[in-house]
Amino acid sequence: MKKDLTSEHITRSKKIRTRLKDKSVDVLLVLNSTNIRYLCGHTGEFSVLLIFKKKSYLITHYRNDVKAERDTTGCTIHPIIRDGLLHPNDVIVEAKKIISDHKVKIIAVDPGLDYQRFLNIRNQFKPLKTIQTDIVEGCRSIKSDYEIRMLKYAQLEAEKIMNLFLNEIKPGVSEKFLHHKLLALIYDNVALEGPSFLPIIASGESAWGIHSYYTNRKIHKNDCIVIDMGVKYKGYCSDMTRTVFVGKPTSQMKEVYQIVLDAQLAAENKIKPGMQNHSVDWAAREVIEKAGYKEYFSHGLGHSIGLDVHEAPYLSYIKKREILKENMLFTFEPGIYLAKKFGVRIEDTILLTKSGCKNITHFPKDLRVL
Numbered sequence: 001m002k003k004d005l006t007s008e009h010i011t012r013s014k015k016i017r018t019r020l021k022d023k024s025v026d027v028l029l030v031l032n033s034t035n036i037r038y039l040c041g042h043t044g045e046f047s048v049l050l051i052f053k054k055k056s057y058l059i060t061h062y063r064n065d066v067k068a069e070r071d072t073t074g075c076t077i078h079p080i081i082r083d084g085l086l087h088p089n090d091v092i093v094e095a096k097k098i099i100s101d102h103k104v105k106i107i108a109v110d111p112g113l114d115y116q117r118f119l120n121i122r123n124q125f126k127p128l129k130t131i132q133t134d135i136v137e138g139c140r141s142i143k144s145d146y147e148i149r150m151l152k153y154a155q156l157e158a159e160k161i162m163n164l165f166l167n168e169i170k171p172g173v174s175e176k177f178l179h180h181k182l183l184a185l186i187y188d189n190v191a192l193e194g195p196s197f198l199p200i201i202a203s204g205e206s207a208w209g210i211h212s213y214y215t216n217r218k219i220h221k222n223d224c225i226v227i228d229m230g231v232k233y234k235g236y237c238s239d240m241t242r243t244v245f246v247g248k249p250t251s252q253m254k255e256v257y258q259i260v261l262d263a264q265l266a267a268e269n270k271i272k273p274g275m276q277n278h279s280v281d282w283a284a285r286e287v288i289e290k291a292g293y294k295e296y297f298s299h300g301l302g303h304s305i306g307l308d309v310h311e312a313p314y315l316s317y318i319k320k321r322e323i324l325k326e327n328m329l330f331t332f333e334p335g336i337y338l339a340k341k342f343g344v345r346i347e348d349t350i351l352l353t354k355s356g357c358k359n360i361t362h363f364p365k366d367l368r369v370l
């Protein structure tokens, strides 16, 4: 596994270097912690990764260096040894020293920081030219075979947990109890890093708020319950939503469930490499619009997923237009939320293949009455 990861880090850094060369950039300064993990494996705080044409340096506080030696490949670890507290800017001061030992004209800064911090860094590196870049995000959006394997495994483990979890749902238990129970089931699997986000348990009328994690509401007979959950395996996230019913669903619940499912299938049938993100969102949205529930699908169809649970590109017609490529992964999560009544969302993860897509979520989607 460690060997796999080492060759991953080498391949990823190579890709980054090619792109830096295309833009005539001499060094990339990476501050976003997920991007640092992506490129060298390090997960500690207060770190900066410097990628030069031939060499990379990980600048980190000395208290991180044992961990860095263990987790990191493909770069030289450069610990900052200092008495007293470490100031967040110390890593930048150290980066400046290393950069001054190299022939550098243009520095690219990874955008995992707010614009104000970028301006601050730009000032510190003057008179060198500093540009903001999102090339790491660009690389991250196309998944390698190794990453696809990790993402599939995370999803598989999440499905086993979901199976156990559904036994806990019965009238009288609260959303809060179920939320805690689901977290406990996730943490019981020590092979996992933990949840990829706090699970959402939204029942009955409380389901119309898209991101309420839970309330104290107790499950009733004839409820409709939205469960949105994911786990993290070796850094990689899964994300899945299922809507289940306790007792007898009403005819409107059944109708809405079928529309949401049809919307998801429409997007699955339509997506292929070369398509624009907006068109995929519309493929699902049209189904819901035609069925008369246009205003009740109030979020995008989905997002990419990887080391972060939400990554670019986003399948939403209000986000930046992007062309979709083979080996990108997306969640498809259409939903209909009827204020003060109930909500339905169904979410799977889809891998874009040469000719279309492959759904990596295998948890059943037929209407389930517990």
Ligand SMILES: [Mn+2]
Pocket: 239, 240, 331, 333, 347
């Ligand atoms: Mn999602």
